[in-house]
Amino acid sequence: MIICLSSLKGGSGKTTLAVHLAHAISLSKKKVILIDADPQGSSQGWAASREDKPPFPVIGMARNTLHRDLPELLENYDHCVIDTPPRVSALARTAILAADLVLIPVQPSSYDIWAASETVKLIEEAQGFKPEIIAAFVINRKITNTAISREVSEALSDYEFPLLKTTIGQRVIFSESSAGYSVMELAPGKVASTEIKQLSQEVIKMMGLQKW
Numbered sequence: 413m414i415i416c417l418s419s420l421k422g423g424s425g426k427t428t429l430a431v432h433l434a435h436a437i438s439l440s441k442k443k444v445i446l447i448d449a450d451p452q453g454s455s456q457g458w459a460a461s462r463e464d465k466p467p468f469p470v471i472g473m474a475r476n477t478l479h480r481d482l483p484e485l486l487e488n489y490d491h492c493v494i495d496t497p498p499r500v501s502a503l504a505r506t507a508i509l510a511a512d513l514v515l516i517p518v519q520p521s522s523y524d525i526w527a528a529s530e531t532v533k534l535i536e537e538a539q540g541f542k543p544e545i546i547a548a549f550v551i552n553r554k555i556t557n558t559a560i561s562r563e564v565s566e567a568l569s570d571y572e573f574p575l576l577k578t579t580i581g582q583r584v585i586f587s588e589s590s591a592g593y594s595v596m597e598l599a600p601g602k603v604a605s606t607e608i609k610q611l612s613q614e615v616i617k618m619m620g621l622q623k624w
């Protein structure tokens with residue numbers, strides 16, 4: 413399966429969730445590759461920051477023909493995660509077109525809620541060419557018991573795309589994970605790690621898979 417993390421809002425958590433989903437998949441002994449389609453190269457930077465070999469390959473492929481090129485490249489992999497740039501661009505489009513599932517991270521803020529409509533438009537355009545693309549929102553950086561966190565769920569219910577039940581909290585360990593190690597490595601068994609595993613399980617269920 414190909415999962416694309418997509419949001420036109422900068423800093424919404426695309427790279428963080430891409431790296432963590434890829435790691436969650438690799439932990440179940442499946443072959444996963446992370447494609448960094450963002451010319452900013454944050455996912456590649458994540459892998460390069462490690463002292464050891466990353467648990468899955470991270471390949472920079474900021475090219476406009478991903479949807480055409482990926483199937484052949486992925487012959488030796490079970491799953492693929494794509495990290496994308498936060499701009500309406502040929503790159504954002506090709507990554508969505510290549511995907512089976514597009515996950516849209518949304519932070520509980522008015523800016524993110526406004527930006528969601530642009531991202532939805534981009535995905536709906538792609539669905540015009542490839543109707544089988546599935547898309548869903550995932551709330552990232554949730555702060556429990558805040559009004560805005562409740563409002564974001566309500567605002568997103570206006571869209572056709574579902575909102576995943578799993579939410580990812582605002583946690584310092586996620587910021588620390590940008591130095592090259594996932595929260596499953598930095599703090600196994602802690603809440604952040606549990607949230608990522610839940611996210612991964614919800615995605616499996618949503619896509620009708622038994623497991624990764």
Ligand SMILES: Nc1ncnc2c1ncn2[C@@H]1O[C@H](COP(=O)(O)OP(=O)(O)OP(=O)(O)O)[C@@H](O)[C@H]1O
Pocket residue numbers: 419421422423424425426427428429450452454496497498552553554580581582583584585586587588590
């Ligand atoms: N759940 C979280 N808790 C705490 N910090 C987070 C969380 N998710 C992301 N961050 C931090 O927020 C910043 C932006 O996240 P990230 O780089 O994943 O967003 P992005 O959507 O990839 O950004 P860009 O649009 O620039 O590519 C990073 O510093 C990251 O460590």
Ligand SMILES: [Mg+2]
Pocket residue numbers: 426427428450454495496
């Ligand atoms: Mg990024």
